[in-house]
Amino acid sequence: MAELKFGQLPPGTRFHWQNREWYKTSPILACAQGEEKPVLVPRSTRVEVPDQPAAGETPAPTPSQIKRIMNDLLHDLREQLETSALSSDQKKELQIQTGRLIGQTKNRLVELLQR
Numbered sequence: 001m002a003e004l005k006f007g008q009l010p011p012g013t014r015f016h017w018q019n020r021e022w023y024k025t026s027p028i029l030a031c032a033q034g035e036e037k038p039v040l041v042p043r044s045t046r047v048e049v050p051d052q053p054a055a056g057e058t059p060a061p062t063p064s065q066i067k068r069i070m071n072d073l074l075h076d077l078r079e080q081l082e083t084s085a086l087s088s089d090q091k092k093e094l095q096i097q098t099g100r101l102i103g104q105t106k107n108r109l110v111e112l113l114q115r
Contacts, residue, residue: 001050002048002051003046003048006041006045007027011024011025011026012024012025012061012065013049014049015048015049015050016048016049016050017045017047020033021033022047024041025069026038026072027043029072036068036071062113067106070103074099077102081098
């Protein structure tokens with residue numbers, strides 16, 4: 001296994017840290033395997049990354065990874081929306097629309113993987 005700083009990893013990368021397997025969900029967040037709630041990980045944190053597969057052998061993300069990543073995206077969008085200058089009615093409508101679109105995209109990606 002290679003040792004890298006957390007900040008060097010692209011989102012979606014699996015890594016080992018604190019005797020557990022994790023995956024990076026955003027530039028500063030990661031989820032432990034089997035858990036839904038992301039954890040703040042300092043960019044300078046040293047983590048172990050499994051050796052990379054040979055070219056052309058990149059494993060596809062699992063349905064649970066896609067669901068968590070899309071849920072994290074929805075959460076981040078909603079946080080950004082809360083700080084916007086829109087009216088409360090506009091914010092509510094955008095939350096509904098983005099939730100629906102994220103849900104549809106998540107389902108399509110999961111279906112693709114299950115084929």
